[in-house]
Amino acid sequence: MASSFLCLSLLFISLSTAGGFMYYDLNRCVFNSTEVKDIEYVRSWYCNKVEFIRFDSSVGKFVGYTELGVKNAERLNKDQGQLAAYKAQKETYCTHNIGIWYSNILSKSAKTSPTVKLHSMTPVSSHHPAMLVCSIYDFYPSEIKVSWLRDGQEVTSDVTSTEEMADGDWYYQTHSHLEYTPRSGEKISCVVEHASLKEPLKTDWDPSSDPSMPESERNKLAIGASGLILGLILSLAGFIYYKRKARGRILVPTN
Structure with a gap:
């Protein structure tokens, strides 16, 4: 699997009040695309927060992590029917649902501009x-x-x-x-x-x-801007008139 991956999990918890023990198992699909080769099905069993046995589709068999887990893994791996049923979960549980998860959830994970x-x-x-x-x-x-x-x-x-x-x-x-x-x-x-x-x-x-600004205020701004532009035009016209008058003026030398 790639180092960066996505994982969606479905958690099933069963509780037993006798003796205060808690048992639960966790199904999860680990994937980084909808391609079958990029999908991994994992099911883990826990007792009091300790994982004691796991089935991993990439390994293809059960693996025990405690004394009880090792004994159960040996037993389950000998049961070809049980083993085949768990191997099929990659297809029936993960591949079937990943298309839905990918389109409805993961498509939102793309960076979206504000x-x-x-x-x-x-x-x-x-x-x-x-x-x-x-x-x-x-x-x-x-x-x-x-x-x-x-x-x-x-x-x-x-x-x-x-x-x-x-x-x-x-x-x-x-x-x-x-x-x-x-x-x-x-x-x-x-x-x-x-x-x-x-x-x-x-x-x-x-x-x-700005649509939130009152129309009267926008009108004031518009009138002010119009006045500024008109003032610039008049100033420019006066400057041009002055230059033309200066060119046509005849200087008479004095004694």
Whole structure:
């Protein structure tokens, strides 16, 4: 078997109150693909947490680990019918179910890139008048790093983040909050680092496209941006007019 493998197990426990002993057996399929050669069926029997006998399809027989286990292994290995029945479990128990496990469970183990949404909201109680929320959805595995940049510099204060929360479909979500006092012309970004990403994913905040911002505020931003552009156009027109006037001016020498 490959050094890295996947294992799904079905545990059967039977209890006996007499004398306080606990007996149980464990069936498991160890595999790293759906290929038969990459599948191993193992059944172990335990008494009071001690494994005393095991059947391993890769070995093809029972193996004892205690005095009682060795005696039972010798007996079972002589029973060709019993031995054949356990050898068949690789096919009937493992191969039959691994296709289901692989499609329904293991397909989720692939690294899934996160979806990032950035929006603003009004802080409930804070010494800052504004707050940005960076929401990250649909990522796997759960380990993730979220940070904030303000004009290219990482922000470490007034930042709070939730734990990675399971969505119930093998994916996760998390939310990071930045409380701040807005400055004119600044650039704020949410940076996400995850195993599925070749490089950090940076999302810049664009207040004009923020659906959570009131329409009146977006209108103010639009009017302000329009005024700024108009001012630049008028300044440029005035500069061009001045240059043309300067070229056409005749300088008269004086005595």
